[in-house]
Amino acid sequence: MWHKVNLLSVLTFALLFSWGCQPKNKDANLMIQKEINEGWTFRQLNEGEWLPATVPGTVHTDLMKNGIIEDPYYRLNELDVQWVDKVDWEYQTTFLVDENILERDRVQLDFKGLDTYADIFVNGELIFNADNMFRRWQADVKDLLNEGENELRILFHSPIVEGLKQYDANGFVYPGAENDQAERGQVEGNKRVSIYTRKAGYHYGWDWGPRLVTSGIWRPVTIQAWDNARIENLQIIQHEVSDERATLTAVFEVEAEKKGKATLSVKNDGAVLATANIHLQHGVKTYKVDFEIQNPKLWWTNGLGEAHLYDITGELALGKRTITENTRIGIRTLELVREKDDHGTSFYFKLNGHPVFMKGANTIPNDIFLPRVTDENYRKMIETARKSNMNMLRVWGGGVYEDDLFYDLCDENGILVWQDFMFACAMFPNDKSFLENIRKEAVDNVKRLRNHPSIALWCGNNEILTAWNTWGWKGQAEKQGADVPEKVWQAYVDIFHKTLPEVVSEYDPQRSYWGSSPSSGMGVQADLVNGDEHYWGVWWGKEPFNTYATHLARFMSEYGFQSFPEISTVKKYAAPEDYDIYSDVMKSHQRSSIGNGTIEYYMLKEYRRPKDFESFLYVNHVLQAEGIKFGLEGHRRAMPYTMGSLYWQLNDVWPVASWSSTDYYQKWKALQYYVKKGFSPVLVSPYEDELKLKVGIVNDRLEQVNAQLILKMMDFDGQVIWETASLAEIPANSSRDYFNENKHEFLYRKDTRNLLLSAELIENGKTISRNIYFFRPFKELDIPHPQVDYSITKTDSGFDIELKTDKLAKNVYLQIADEKGFFSDNYFDMLPGEKLTVSLETEMSEEKLSEALTVRTLDDAF
Template sequence: MFYKFFKYFLVFLCLSACCENESNQYEQTIDEHWTFKNVEDVGWLPATVPGSVHTDLITNKIIEDPFYRINEDTLQWIDKKDWEYRKTFTIPNNILEKEHVQLHFEGLDTYANIYLNDSLVLKANNMFLGWQVPCKPLLKEGVNVLRIVLESPIKIGLKKRERLGYELPNAVNDQSEKGGVGKKQVAVFSRKPGYHFGWDWGPRLVTSGIWKQVKVVAWDTAKLTDVFIHQKKLDETEASLIAEIEIKASKDFQADIEILIDSTRKINKEITLKKGVNNLEIPITIHSPELWWTNGLGNQKLYTIETIIKENNTIIDAVSKRVGLRTIEVIQKKDDLGKSFYFELNGAPVFMKGANYIPQDVFLNRVSKADYERIIKAAVESNFNMIRVWGGGIYEKDIFYDLCDAYGILVWQDFMFACAMYPGNDAFLDNVKKEAEYNVKRLRQHPSIALWCGDNEILTAWNNWGWIDQVTKSQGEAVKNRIWKAYEDVFHDILPNTVNKYDRDRLYWSSSPSSGFGTLDSLTAGDYHYWKVWSNKEPFSKYNEVIPRFMSEYGFQSFPEFESVKKYTEEQDWDIYSEVMKSHQRSSVGNENIEYYMLQNYKKPKDFESFLYVGQLLQAKGITTAIEAHRRNMPYCMGSLYWQFNDCWPAASWSSMDYYGNWKALQYGVKEAFKPTSVIPFQKGDSLEVYVVSDELKNQNAILSLKALDFNGKVLFNEEKVISIKSNSSTLYFSEDISNIVKKKLLKKSLIHIELIGEENTEIDDNVFYFTEPKDLKLTNPNVSFNCIKKDDTTFEITMNSNILAKNVCLRSDVKGRFSQNFKDILPAKNYKILFYSEGKDITIDAFKNSLKIMSLFDSF
């Protein structure tokens, strides 16, 4: 805590010194007292910046909540209008005397014409870029007026589509018909998030706005325009780094460069700066470096390296970077079965555990720092070590990557292209080149960035989804070739060359899924997306058969919990086939598929609330089956990233956490399935096999205990064995014919409880195995009892037990907070301790206990 305070104190001192001296830096954020209007209107309304047109319309009560019931349908007019934002501001008089004054726009959505005092200074056309505009000649003493006219992305998109002269194939995630423009999809023509135009888990709400901060920045003499701490060599004894520094100077002069490492070590260098852009390299050596590790494998040491320019001992500019020292490689070596694909961190192979991440809201300004902290902490608690930032969303805000750095979550970073072919004209390609350079340079310092991936599913779609034939038959061979050339220009030229130039030590992976650069996906090489469970109604058991080298996408849907559904529905909507529930389900086969799989695995739920509960159990059952299969098959398979972690609105989807941040059964399930050391039972034919999987980097000794029990707790089989768990491995430790464990007539009313006991009798992991599907289990009504104590101001401990098996016990509370475990099987005569983390401090034990609701699978039918 002191370290963090001290770092910010140093930065404060630097900035204070700058503000006191006329020759130094000045920065003013312009974020208050904006107004906005439809350009066709006369009256102005209050606006929020950063923000969006939709959220400003909501705040001013012009429109209703777009997420409530089917309000979305009535709001499609918004994206066809042009909107104007206005702000008057003053800056201190002495700032006008500075040599350079700029307006910085960190994010504009998307087609923005910027006027300063009625002079056009910028025409922005890319939501993923930051913009810097020299403005000194146009500024004046006193009041200045800044206007931003946001042109309709739909109207511009339609013009670009018409000018292109041919059709681009896409996966029809762009819900253009809902938007009132027929089958004229326009998402690919704008460098803006694809999911804003709709997806099979999201609404169509095409935003405009000023989505990041606006600043006035002024400086004299020189400015640090880029600092990159490039790691050249790393071993146990020494880290060799190069500070690659870009300085823009307004004159020739002698300067001092000072580099501080964790505020304790200083490097000084005298240099001569020439007027214009100067590039220099300064070597840095750190002895006995502390390495950066992923969650679960070690600490996340981040060195603070500050670069300071001085003239005559006066600070001109300073930049601070947080640097994690680690090596990361994607190992692709030929073997007897194909080619490996795994991440090696600091020389150790690491099985990647995590999920695909989408933006947390359609309206990005509503995602707070607390929201980012909550979701990354959920990833950490769920034993993730990787998140894939998917290509139909955004290059996330800096805070996202800062948190991944701090908590040890690696990022598979897609460029923002997904499920469609894109234009190839010069203006589009030039825009993409600027976008790629800007974001690679912005994010490359983060140790959490594991690789750069060109696109999501485009290579697969072009070759396997019928697009080649579709284009050739309808538009001819020449158009087909032109579309493919555009693909190669972006994904085989611009993007790899950008990564190679600005972040040369990281892998560029051209498309996900694929087995190599420009090569189609395969189970024996590269990464893989598997969707036949869900799309083709293959059974969950197929997850045990389809094992790739790295599974970067697979998934199964569920609904949010009942309390979440209540927030966007009315009682009349409480049927999965009601108009509202279908509207909040964007997969064309979604609700039907959930019901189909449910009846294959579970008894028909008795009511709507029970259906939501069982649907979550179903999702957890499917995905944890896949996770266990992937981990069981390491090192052949070395990654499992399910689809998807979160939601951008309240809906049925593949998420493990709903839009409101509530953990579904799946999130609790993956927390268990991704434990560093896991015991995994698996039925192979007539035999029961038990594997132990370890991500640990050292061996450990344990006791493996197996007990077969009937649902009343009677022991039918008992075996213990001392085992040595190999580091970073999956090992089979038990195999026995099921008939030697439990008699056939007892299979529907018995289970096997497997425990892994470590030193001092501590439980490393446990798992429960059933011999049949949940619908065939002979469950009876359990008597679940519990007691509560208050551990501290925000934490309650619940002790639970049951007289007989209580399957999938779900705890709910009206108190805002979260349980440490949920949806657990409570075995007879065994005590379970579960924590509840309250978001409030003034909750009494009685109030909390009275708020608790308990439901088990038996209660659902």
């Protein structure tokens, strides 16, 4: 097999930088780089036979593929696999090395992700010990290699056993880590050990995820060989930008084996922008080359313009040898504006000189088993954000620094990224080695991501500051000794006020650092007038949905409400006997301590009890969407006081009841369709404000909108009892009210059980926003049973479905059973007599669609 691979490498070397049988003229060669991803086997340490393994992968997924464990996502299987993280595992493979590799100046193994405590051996020799999932690990191995076959072995130590050692050695228990499901994980003494390990916190459990503490080679392993020098990193620093030019600096980080003359060049699409002659120094050094781009095209967020990107190539010429490094940049100015005003201190992002309201969501990893996240998963995720009119995603601090593709896609689609460092909901240690580990982790990831125009902010942690001040953590520390609170707080300061901001200042000084989310500044507890806010009065506090629109901070970085996934997803993890929200399986796939009961509590305040389990899921989707709608629209109407709305959360790590707007299989819930409309560039929004009935209009565009505002009050059979039309001149980047009436006078002697208010904005003959407002909860409305008819027309990408209703059709819900497809709209209201067309992207046949398609309205659910 290997002889065939090497023969192919000879034939394709010039294109593939391949491996083995290389030409002997070394100066003509580029770096040799080969992924070591074949022939892997694994076993429990010193036990049993060696079994086939997949790299990148995890122990759990390898055990599943070999039939040792069942899918832990199905029913209650998660409980049966908790033994996996208590034992050690070993992986091994062999790889070939030829004479040409051994002749190179340097040969290195590069591990982009090891999860987590790992001893790495080459031909029986220990080359290093890894202890951080988030770091890149590299080691020189030339002196250990043989020509021909070589052995690579990795021993993974149990993260639980290692954590217990550190837990027991510490003189006190750090507060927090309540999401560490140690009891479910059958950990000795229910000890929460997650904080001692630089590993994704959500692996130990969270209030939307299972407890599956993985080990494994989770990112690629490569062998690299080169001569003389290589470009270790290429940073592009932007200085001034005008219509005529952008001034920039390319910072080359070069690792050289010896001193010598060299030439650095910066190119864009092959055109040379600048060159510089340098004297290389031995070791790792940086060299700067200034350059300009004439008449630059700016990078804009989704909805404001093109997210234009420049392909930049850095070249290092050494005699006849040229080493290259490629990167992409977007030219834009971006700043976090913190200025005193009449209310407090602002918190908003200014892009290319314009304040921009941030519309988006929080994200978590797409799977517990990270190597299962495909490029297609990432593409669907960012496409969902783009289609939904988002311009920011927050990468939450209990997961991982995402793969490069995630940030590439955000760059391409104009999605800014609020990037947390990986710390969430716990206090952490600060011994010298732990702090140094954190520092190296931060350096690795800041350097990896800093060229992306999508990176907007580095944030130290999720909710730790507010938890220390208001969740009783300080009291937990005080009970363990008078000096414990000071020790715990000093650890916080060392990590979040020193180590992390120092890394950002040194390696990415043009971006802002924010110590904790939420907060009002470095070490300052969050309030509503000075910073960002996580609002959980709705849900945890059982406050009514309309408080979303009145509990307003300068930037709303978290808020949310739960729903189950749709029935086709539930079928993938539950059996029919589990179809009850209080069954053991449904409770297990619900990790919020108040979850299913809270969903039911809010549902019965707004709706009657659904007639069956599937109807419960449908109504739950609508409940979630209608609730979050208060927040989306209320936050936008409050601009410029409030300048961001990031709901919790966009996605799921497994099939579960959670706060997500798309489920584990990336199916859109009702909420995602509501988000798309609620984040539209121009929004019309009817609402009640105490005794007033108002209609607000928000315009995110950077130019004035001239539109016709049409307001109609009609009954559910279609009779219009009041209407008005007016010209609305909506200034650029603004929010204001265009209708303001006393609610009681306006509704005097009107039966609001049978009335709605339709608000529509028409620009150049096209509806750009429409919103329907009801004056009572659904259970108090006299909803008729509508007749909804439809017809189907074949299209290139699927079908157009034309619908018509005779009466008000509430939350029209299209389903195609378990078939694959995407509806352009769903869960929408139709006015009496209205016709509309929904597109379905699918590969189904028309015959199959006719069998699978169902159309429901909300009155069917009771």
